[in-house]
Amino acid sequence: MTSQWFVRAICAATLLSTSVLLMPASGADAPSAEDLRVAQSLATMLQSARAVISAHQKEINDPALGDKGLSGPTVLDEAIRNYQERTGKDPRTIDQAAYEGRLLKAQMDSVVEVMDANQAMINAKGVAFKGFIPATFARLVNEAFARRVGAEATIKVTAPPELVRNRRARPDSWEVAAIRDYLQKADWPHAKIYSGVDAEGGVLRARIMVPEYYSTSCLSCHGDPKGELDMTGYPKEGAHEGDLGGVISIGLTPQ
Numbered sequence: 588m589t590s591q592w593f594v595r596a597i598c599a600a601t602l603l604s605t606s607v608l609l610m611p612a613s614g615a616d617a618p619s620a621e622d623l624r625v626a627q628s629l630a631t632m633l634q635s636a637r638a639v640i641s642a643h644q645k646e647i648n649d650p651a652l653g654d655k656g657l658s659g660p661t662v663l664d665e666a667i668r669n670y671q672e673r674t675g676k677d678p679r680t681i682d683q684a685a686y687e688g689r690l691l692k693a694q695m696d697s698v699v700e701v702m703d704a705n706q707a708m709i710n711a712k713g714v715a716f717k718g719f720i721p722a723t724f725a726r727l728v729n730e731a732f733a734r735r736v737g738a739e740a741t742i743k744v745t746a747p748p749e750l751v752r753n754r755r756a757r758p759d760s761w762e763v764a765a766i767r768d769y770l771q772k773a774d775w776p777h778a779k780i781y782s783g784v785d786a787e788g789g790v791l792r793a794r795i796m797v798p799e800y801y802s803t804s805c806l807s808c809h810g811d812p813k814g815e816l817d818m819t820g821y822p823k824e825g826a827h828e829g830d831l832g833g834v835i836s837i838g839l840t841p842q
């Protein structure tokens with residue numbers, strides 16, 4: 588066997604395994620309809636909670652205001668209302684002995700935990716920008732969720748590698764390929780979910796990627812001029828309205 592042949596064989600094997608990993612959402616390696624439904628529910632809860640922080644950003648950033656009235660239970664109530672508006676369902680009534688209900692409960696508990704843990708900072712007088720923004724809140728909620736559910740499920744907000752700000756949000760190799768080969772493609776339908784299954788460590792995991800796009804409100808931090816520091820101290824990415832800004836990446840390993 589010549590070494591050239593060997594290299595070619597390895598390349599072919601690599602290509603093959605990549606294409607198996609990234610099978611489109613149909614066929615034997617696709618997540619079940621139930622996995623997709625559960626993932627959508629978790630993504631909606633995360634978005635519903637994050638929207639509460641967005642809606643109250645002005646108060647949070649107001650240096651004259653002390654108590655912002657954003658306790659854990661208050662924020663959760665508002666998040667539940669948002670979730671109900673979008674799904675027509677009260678997440679508290681979903682059977683908590685079953686997979687979806689258990690994960691939603693962990694997510695809701697995480698929202699309360701993060702708000703409770705940050706009260707002193709949020710309510711501090713005399714400080715305008717406190718760094719408590721939707722993206723940071725969502726990351727903290729996902730980290731609290733991970734501590735609660737362990738390997739059963741993961742929720743992470745990631746982004747195309749060139750856009751990642753916080754190192755903890757970096758996409759893994761499966762996510763990099765899914766973003767590059769599907770979600771960022773010009774002909775990928777707007778807001779269409781990408782999903783697949785991976786078998787890292789011999790454990791099958793349904794993987795669901797929910798794309799999110801920049802709106803005008805994002806561009807004060809992520810827009811032009813590229814490289815200029817935004818109010819949070821990060822260099823702006825020079826992004827435009829409608830660009831893929833991030834992905835809610837969900838992994839499900841029902842047990």
Ligand code: HEC
Nearest residue numbers: 722723726746750751752753756800801805808819832833
């Ligand atoms: C006030 C400035 C600001 C605005 C406005 C803003 N972001 Fe961000 N964004 C940040 C910062 C800072 C981080 C890093 C947060 C952290 O530490 O996790 C971030 C992180 C993210 C991430 C996670 C990946 C990463 O880079 O760490 C995504 C996705 C994202 N933003 C998308 C958006 C979208 C979409 C909008 C509009 C709906 C938006 N952002 C609005 C400042 C902003």
